Amino acid sequence: MINYNHTVFVFLLLSLGIFKLGSCIENQSQNNNENQSQNNNVAVKCIKSEREALLKFKEGVIDFPGKLSSWVDEDCCQWNGVDCDSESGHVTKLNLSNPAGRHRHYEYDGNDDNYPIPSDHPALDAVKSCYYCRNADMSETYSRGSKVKASVKASFSGDVKTSVKASFSGDVNASLSGEISPYLGNLSSLTHTDLEGNYNLSTKNLNWVSSLSSLEYLYLGGVKINHTKADWLHAINMLPSLLELSLCSCQLEHLPSSLDFLNFTSLHVLDLSYNSFKTSIPQWLFNLTSLTKLDLTFSNQGGKILDSFGRLGSLKYLYLGGNHFYGSIPASIGNLSSLKELDLSYNEMNGTILESFGQLSKLVNLYLLENSWEGVITEVQLMNLKSLEEFMLTTNKSQSLVFNVTENWVPPFSLKSLHLESCLIGPKFPKWLQVQSELTYVILKNVEIKGTIPEEWFSMISSNLTHLDLSNNQIKGNLPHQLVFPNVTKLFLQSNLFSGPIPSNISDLMPSLQYLDLSENFLYGEIPLSILKIEHLNILVLRRNNLSGELPHHWSESQMSLLVVDISYNNICGKIPSSMGFLGNLSILVLSNNNLSGEIPSSLQNCSIVSMDFGGNRLSGNLPSWIHSNIFMLRLRSNLFSGIIPKKWCNLHKLHILDLAQNNLSGSIPDCFNNFTAMVDSNTLESNPIENYTEEAYIMTKGSYYKYDRTLQLVTCIDLSGNSLTGGIPIQITRLTRLGTLNLSMNHLIGSIPKNIGNMRWLETLDLSNNRLFGPIPGSMSSLTSLVHLNLSFNNLTGRIPSGNQLQTLIDATIYKGNPSLCGSPLPTKCPGDETFDGPSIAGVDDKHGGDDYERIWFYASIGLGFVVGFWSVCGTLLLKKSWRHCYFCFYDDIKDRIALLIALRVVHLKRKFGLEKN
Ligand SMILES: *[C@@H]1O[C@H](CO)[C@@H](O)[C@H](O)[C@H]1NC(C)=O
Numbered sequence: 001m002i003n004y005n006h007t008v009f010v011f012l013l014l015s016l017g018i019f020k021l022g023s024c025i026e027n028q029s030q031n032n033n034e035n036q037s038q039n040n041n042v043a044v045k046c047i048k049s050e051r052e053a054l055l056k057f058k059e060g061v062i063d064f065p066g067k068l069s070s071w072v073d074e075d076c077c078q079w080n081g082v083d084c085d086s087e088s089g090h091v092t093k094l095n096l097s098n099p100a101g102r103h104r105h106y107e108y109d110g111n112d113d114n115y116p117i118p119s120d121h122p123a124l125d126a127v128k129s130c131y132y133c134r135n136a137d138m139s140e141t142y143s144r145g146s147k148v149k150a151s152v153k154a155s156f157s158g159d160v161k162t163s164v165k166a167s168f169s170g171d172v173n174a175s176l177s178g179e180i181s182p183y184l185g186n187l188s189s190l191t192h193t194d195l196e197g198n199y200n201l202s203t204k205n206l207n208w209v210s211s212l213s214s215l216e217y218l219y220l221g222g223v224k225i226n227h228t229k230a231d232w233l234h235a236i237n238m239l240p241s242l243l244e245l246s247l248c249s250c251q252l253e254h255l256p257s258s259l260d261f262l263n264f265t266s267l268h269v270l271d272l273s274y275n276s277f278k279t280s281i282p283q284w285l286f287n288l289t290s291l292t293k294l295d296l297t298f299s300n301q302g303g304k305i306l307d308s309f310g311r312l313g314s315l316k317y318l319y320l321g322g323n324h325f326y327g328s329i330p331a332s333i334g335n336l337s338s339l340k341e342l343d344l345s346y347n348e349m350n351g352t353i354l355e356s357f358g359q360l361s362k363l364v365n366l367y368l369l370e371n372s373w374e375g376v377i378t379e380v381q382l383m384n385l386k387s388l389e390e391f392m393l394t395t396n397k398s399q400s401l402v403f404n405v406t407e408n409w410v411p412p413f414s415l416k417s418l419h420l421e422s423c424l425i426g427p428k429f430p431k432w433l434q435v436q437s438e439l440t441y442v443i444l445k446n447v448e449i450k451g452t453i454p455e456e457w458f459s460m461i462s463s464n465l466t467h468l469d470l471s472n473n474q475i476k477g478n479l480p481h482q483l484v485f486p487n488v489t490k491l492f493l494q495s496n497l498f499s500g501p502i503p504s505n506i507s508d509l510m511p512s513l514q515y516l517d518l519s520e521n522f523l524y525g526e527i528p529l530s531i532l533k534i535e536h537l538n539i540l541v542l543r544r545n546n547l548s549g550e551l552p553h554h555w556s557e558s559q560m561s562l563l564v565v566d567i568s569y570n571n572i573c574g575k576i577p578s579s580m581g582f583l584g585n586l587s588i589l590v591l592s593n594n595n596l597s598g599e600i601p602s603s604l605q606n607c608s609i610v611s612m613d614f615g616g617n618r619l620s621g622n623l624p625s626w627i628h629s630n631i632f633m634l635r636l637r638s639n640l641f642s643g644i645i646p647k648k649w650c651n652l653h654k655l656h657i658l659d660l661a662q663n664n665l666s667g668s669i670p671d672c673f674n675n676f677t678a679m680v681d682s683n684t685l686e687s688n689p690i691e692n693y694t695e696e697a698y699i700m701t702k703g704s705y706y707k708y709d710r711t712l713q714l715v716t717c718i719d720l721s722g723n724s725l726t727g728g729i730p731i732q733i734t735r736l737t738r739l740g741t742l743n744l745s746m747n748h749l750i751g752s753i754p755k756n757i758g759n760m761r762w763l764e765t766l767d768l769s770n771n772r773l774f775g776p777i778p779g780s781m782s783s784l785t786s787l788v789h790l791n792l793s794f795n796n797l798t799g800r801i802p803s804g805n806q807l808q809t810l811i812d813a814t815i816y817k818g819n820p821s822l823c824g825s826p827l828p829t830k831c832p833g834d835e836t837f838d839g840p841s842i843a844g845v846d847d848k849h850g851g852d853d854y855e856r857i858w859f860y861a862s863i864g865l866g867f868v869v870g871f872w873s874v875c876g877t878l879l880l881k882k883s884w885r886h887c888y889f890c891f892y893d894d895i896k897d898r899i900a901l902l903i904a905l906r907v908v909h910l911k912r913k914f915g916l917e918k919n
């Protein structure tokens with residue numbers, strides 16, 4: 001059993017559209033239904049020795065879900081999950097599957113935030129073996145629902161405590177635990193054995209299987225098979241009748257390369273997905289010519305071997321996603337004339353898609369996501385794909401794949417889903433798309449479409465469309481003002497050249513919208529009132545346009561579904577309407593960089609705000625004292641706020657970004673900042689509060705603005721600069737050991753720098769310049785080993801500048817300027833009694849790194865210290881950010897060393913090292 005006391009579950013919920021990564025399952029459930037109906041009318045009694053074998057099995061497992069509670073009566077043929085032959089009384093079927101484990105659909109909605117991560121992904125292996133996380137145990141769980149969600153569960157034990165979204169789907173509870181008894185081998189007439197989805201069940205070996213010579217269906221997906229050697233195959237090879245075999249996610253490592261004789265040549269379905277095999281695909285596998293379905297998703301396979309798959313001429317379903325295959329799609333794939341589904345996503349395919357591909361006339365679903373495709377696709381590759389309905393292709397190398405079909409080509413297929421990303425389709429909107437009338441799901445992202453989209457195309461697809469993403473192109477023109485898109489729930493048009501107003505009747509045109517992103521265009525005019533009438537709108541992003549006028553005034557409780565509103569970087573004026581207080585579920589409100597004035601309405605306390613960014617406006621009045629204790633980011637910089645920093649804020653224990661810079665605040669800094677526990681202990685940091693949405697914010701750190709999005713949850717910052725704060729620096733601030741940026745510059749602070757400032761070991765930026773601080777610079781400053789940006793200029797500090805460690809790398813004398821009584825290196829002023837001495841010349845840390853490096857160091861550092869946040873950032877960021885993923889995979893072997901190094905040295909020079917290693 002798992003030790004729940006110290007167990008952390010990190011769930012990466014993958015919402016998503018259409019991306020199937022194989023399925024253990026589909027056909028099986030049908031079989032099982034048939035089986036049950038056959039055996040209802042029987043009166044045979046079970047065979048005693050078989051009953052005993054079953055009881056032995058029951059003894060060996062922990063039946064937490066109570067699945068075996070009926071296993072007491074004399075007649076074992078009546079037991080749950082057991083079926084017998086009506087004549088002989090032999091047990092023929094054993095079905096104890098855990099249905100919760102039966103969904104293996106990964107969908108992908110085109111949002112970078114939602115990459116699926118399988119449990120035995122090599123990246124997670126690295127985490128598994130890392131210094132503190134070595135007790136990690138990861139497995140997959142699946143949650144049900146209208147939208148199938150896959151989750152990756154990571155459980156850690158030992159020192160690691162939870163912080164990231166901790167939840168439990170409950171489905172794991174439905175799994176039997178314990179050890180499969182070898183006595184099952186006595187059930188010699190078994191034709192079906194289904195234990196799939198019991199993720200807590202294990203078996204020492206499969207020897208018990210070898211005596212089940214009538215077995216046709218064997219499903220053990222999720223059961224841990226403890227085979228240190230390759231002998232599992234020998235057991236399977238004793239089953240000449242086998243038709244379907246699923247060993248997905250069984251923690252197998254060896255795939256035997258040689259087999260003298262292949263017994264199970266009738267095999268139709270073979271699922272070896274989600275096993276991190278250490279050996280490559282053996283040749284005997286290509287002798288299984290009856291296979292109709294082969295699933296090797298995430299099984300750590302690679303090479304060019306792809307050519308051999310052409311020998312499996314009966315294949316209908318071929319899933320090879322998440323491996324290391326490279327090269328081109330070989331011509332032999334054209335031989336698979338029955339192929340209906342092909343998944344080659346998440347590989348390293350760096351070649352072309354050959355012309356023979358065009359022979360796959362039965363192909364319905366084609367998934368070619370996330371590879372480095374090259375070459376040209378012409379109508380030749382597409383000419384005979386008559387059955388194609390879903391076509392997904394994205395490439396990591398931008399524009400390395402070109403679509404070049406003749407202008408008037410009419411495709412033989414009628415697509416329902418199309419996802420093309422980062423290949424070159426434009427500059428004109430392709431004509432062949434204009435005849436695809438059944439599209440419901442369309443992503444044409446970053447495909448260099450320039451100019452306008454024909455209105456006819458929109459009108460043709462408008463009635464069936466549910467998801468439209470045309471972001472990151474150079475599309476011009478107005479948004480369609482007449483067309484009705486009754487079923488569109490997600491509309492992404494960001495980063496284009498759209499202009500004109502937002503349709504004033506948008507709620508009539510798109511009544512089903514849930515997610516609307518029109519950011520980074522040239523839209524102007526007012527925000528139409530109509531937007532408030534879209535009933536189920538969750539996320540509204542209008543950032544960086546030229547919208548003007550006031551915010552709509554009539555927000556009401558009917559928009560309770562709104563979770564995110566981002567209207568930053570526009571020209572909105574007037575006040576923040578107090579009716580926004582009706583938005584009870586509003587969590588993220590970003591109104592920065594507009595012309596808003598007046599006070600923050602107190603009605604906003606009725607919202608559920610966790611992130612408030614009103615920076616860069618002309619808001620005035622006192623700071624809102626009613627801020628909720630759930631807030632993590634409060635950014636009010638560059639406004640006209642006055643008064644004091646409210647004492648009530650002392651309870652904001654989740655706050656990790658507090659930016660009040662450039663206002664008219666007065667009074668002293670409250671002495672309770674040590675209550676901001678999120679800046680003390682990263683265990684309190686949480687993952688993204690809104691699923692599918694990544695907030696973006698500019699944080700001033702290291703003297704510049706850096707844009708943060710995916711790692712915003714890892715940023716810790718207090719910026720109170722440019723106010724009129726008085727009094728001293730409260731020593732409580734030094735307890736914020738997890739604080740990265742502290743900027744108190746340009747105030748009227750007096751007193752000395754707290755002696756134990758050296759405790760703030762994560763501090764990267766410390767700016768106390770332009771105050772009236774006096775006294776010596778505490779020697780403990782030299783233990784701020786993460787410090788890369790320091791400014792103590794223009795105070796009245798005295799005495800010798802401390803040296804050692806990181807301080808020695810900060811050799812720019814201007815950071816101490818304007819303190820006439822300071823002496824010592826790097827100032828030219830020698831301290832009394834000093835000999836002439838040239839300090840060690842250590843090259844300064846290059847301060848030009850982007851936010852990326854900042855993130856990077858957090859990323860490694862936090863793993864090293866065992867923060868689950870670190871884990872989150874591995875899984876989160878790695879899968880999200882393409883460049884990182886690449887980098888990570890190249891280096892993942894030595895990540896252990898890097899972490900060990902970081903822990904050992906705890907020096908920020910690593911930052912530099914990582915910077916250099918960047919590729
Ligand atoms: C797996 O098998 C090996 C050797 O056969 C044994 O040492 C190990 O304890 C087994 N592990 C489990 C979890 O049963």
Ligand SMILES: *[C@@H]1O[C@H](CO)[C@@H](O)[C@H](O)[C@H]1NC(C)=O
Pocket residue numbers: 213237238239240261263
């Ligand atoms: C093939 O299966 C039969 C029946 O179980 C068995 O007797 C035979 O040894 C198997 N052959 C090999 C090479 O394993």
Ligand SMILES: *[C@@H]1O[C@H](CO)[C@@H](O)[C@H](O)[C@H]1NC(C)=O
Pocket residue numbers: 259260261262284287
């Ligand atoms: C696979 O097929 C080839 C010929 O097609 C044969 O030479 C080889 O022995 C077969 N391998 C096995 C394990 O059956």
Ligand SMILES: *[C@@H]1O[C@H](CO)[C@@H](O)[C@H](O)[C@H]1NC(C)=O
Pocket residue numbers: 326327350351
């Ligand atoms: C594709 O990748 C493989 C392995 O990384 C490499 O050997 C090969 O040269 C690459 N081919 C192309 C065309 O880049």
Ligand SMILES: *[C@@H]1O[C@H](CO)[C@@H](O)[C@H](O)[C@H]1NC(C)=O
Pocket residue numbers: 376402404
């Ligand atoms: C596209 O095809 C045309 C005609 O076949 C050819 O002239 C042109 O060079 C091709 N463009 C690219 C980018 O391959």
Ligand SMILES: *[C@@H]1O[C@H](CO)[C@@H](O)[C@H](O)[C@H]1NC(C)=O
Pocket residue numbers: 437438460461463464
């Ligand atoms: C919508 O899709 C259905 C099939 O899914 C199709 O029959 C119908 O023609 C489509 N509607 C339009 C307007 O094309």
Ligand SMILES: *[C@@H]1O[C@H](CO)[C@@H](O)[C@H](O)[C@H]1NC(C)=O
Pocket residue numbers: 463464486487
């Ligand atoms: C689209 O919306 C119409 C009207 O609202 C509805 O009748 C139809 O079933 C929807 N179609 C799809 C594919 O959801």
